[in-house]
Amino acid sequence: MQQLEALTRDARALALGELLPTPHESEVSRQLQICNACRYCEGFCAVFPAMTRRLEFGKADIHYLANLCHNCGACLHACQYAPPHEFAVNVPRAMAQVRGQTYADYAWPSALGALYKRNGLTVALVLAAGLALFLVLAVRAKGTLLHEPLAGNFYAIFPHNLLVLMFAPIFLFAALALAMGVRRFWRDISPGQASGVAMGEAGLNVLRLKYLDGGHGEGCNETDDAFTLWRRRFHHFTFYGFMLCFAATCVATLYHYLLGLQAPYALTSLPVLLGTVGGIGLLVGPAGLLWLNLRRHLLHGDAAQKPMDRGFIALLFFTSLTGLALLAWRDTGAMALLLAVHLGVVMALFLTLPYGKFAHGIFRSAALLKWAIEKRLPGTLKLGGD
Incomplete structure (x- = not known):
């Protein structure tokens, strides 16, 4: 069959x-x-x-x-x-x-595949700046751009239901688009039956970024033939920083809907601690990856994709930077301005997520699972993809 x-x-x-x-x-x-x-x-x-x-x-x-x-x-x-x-x-x-x-x-959808070729650094920054400016002007029109300190109450500027209406459709579409794309990829590579052992191995390889060690534990080659583990380390900062920020959002959602606890949360609360640590990771990781990207050997990778790489790195970095700035000055009269800028950058990040460099992590995870399955199969040669 x-x-x-x-x-x-x-x-x-x-x-x-x-x-x-x-x-x-x-x-x-x-x-x-x-x-x-x-x-x-x-x-x-x-x-x-x-x-x-x-x-x-x-x-x-x-x-x-x-x-x-x-x-x-x-x-x-x-x-x-x-x-x-x-x-x-x-x-x-x-x-x-x-x-x-x-x-x-x-x-x-397939028609949007061409967006990968246009998802560059300039597009990312212009989109983020445009959305941030739009939200800043919206807040200014309400007369709340400069205000008395509101004790960090974001909902006094953007009501909770409005934020859900703004971001839930974008997030759900991004998740659906990525899931549908990798589903088609998974079917085409004919992966076979995934066992629990294979899934566990693939998951561990994803979390460890195993193959960024050069296959021998000494690391990647960046500017020359010298080995370095910094690319792996900066990827870890970025990956776990993103996951901690996502976890902070999930915990805050549970606080709001299950426990009836509304933001703002104390600096010692779980959502704030997770977001702070994750935000620091999303500053260190993308900054380091950009530094390596600018210095990398000319024969490495595809130069045509560097604008897409750098656009994604920039959006991650500015998402974290604006988020940490908002946390630091949330009890001041500049909170509304900082909130509008942060939300604009976050919206730009999620709008470009399905058609930018984020996809590499999804497809690579699927390929690692395929390898974990395949290596356990009999070693018969495969001819011509049949």
């Missing part, structure tokens, strides 16, 4: 021209054929042992392996066939180019 479904899906895709390889996919296939013959990097990360289970690479295989790649750069500096060799093997760049294609191809 699964084979019949796969054949039907491939026939439909072929009729639409979707099985014809793109230049980026063809380049990945070419390079992996060389890597499969060499196998020097087999112990570096999950990409290479997953590669050795195949002799040919179909579209689904290429997109799976591209999202399994963490762009650590170790294989580039170890490769004897890297530029300026005539084979010009640059796995990190080729994989990054296909990842960008993955996000666009699997976007939901």
Whole structure:
């Protein structure tokens, strides 16, 4: 039955021209054929042992392996066939180019996939500034932009129900769009049955960012062939900072609806503590990632995606910066202004979430689960993505 479904899906895709390889996919296939013959990097990360289970690479295989790649750069500096060799093997760049294609191809709704190419730093900052200005003018029109201290009562400026009406649809749409996109990706890579052990291993690899250690524990290559763990550390600050801020919002929601406790909450309360620690993580992590991004070796990654990378980093950083500023000065007459600016940045972040760099974490998690399942299967070679 699964084979019949796969054949039907491939026939439909072929009729639409979707099985014809793109230049980026063809380049990945070419390079992996060389890597499969060499196998020097087999112990570096999950990409290479997953590669050795195949002799040919179909579209689904290429997109799976591209999202399994963490762009650590170790294989580039170890490769004897890297530029300026005539084979010009640059796995990190080729994989990054296909990842960008993955996000666009699997976007939901499909018509919005082109937004990935436009989701750059300028768009992110202009959107955030525009939304913040709109909210500032709305507060000013109410005559509450400059006010007497309100003891941190945000709802005196924006009522709770209004905030829910503003943000709930955006958040739910972002979650739905990402879920639908990764669902299509998951079906196409034919993952097989996920066991509890495989899910546990994949989850642990996601939480540890295992493959940002270069496969040997010494870290990634950034500006040259020297190893560093800073990229992994800054990713941890960013990831856990985001999760703690999300947890703070969830706890505050439970406080409001289940316990009847309304904001503002004390500085020692759980929502504020979680948000503060998470906010600090979202300052340190994105700042560090931007610093590394600006210094990274020219042969690493896809230069065309740097505006999208930096746009996402900037929105995370300014979300945290404005949030911590709001917390610090919430008992002053500037609270309304700071609140409007913070809400504008947060809204811009969630509006761009389904069609920006955030998607890489979702697709990479799915690829890691696929690998955790696949490595437990018999080691039969897979031909041409069949």
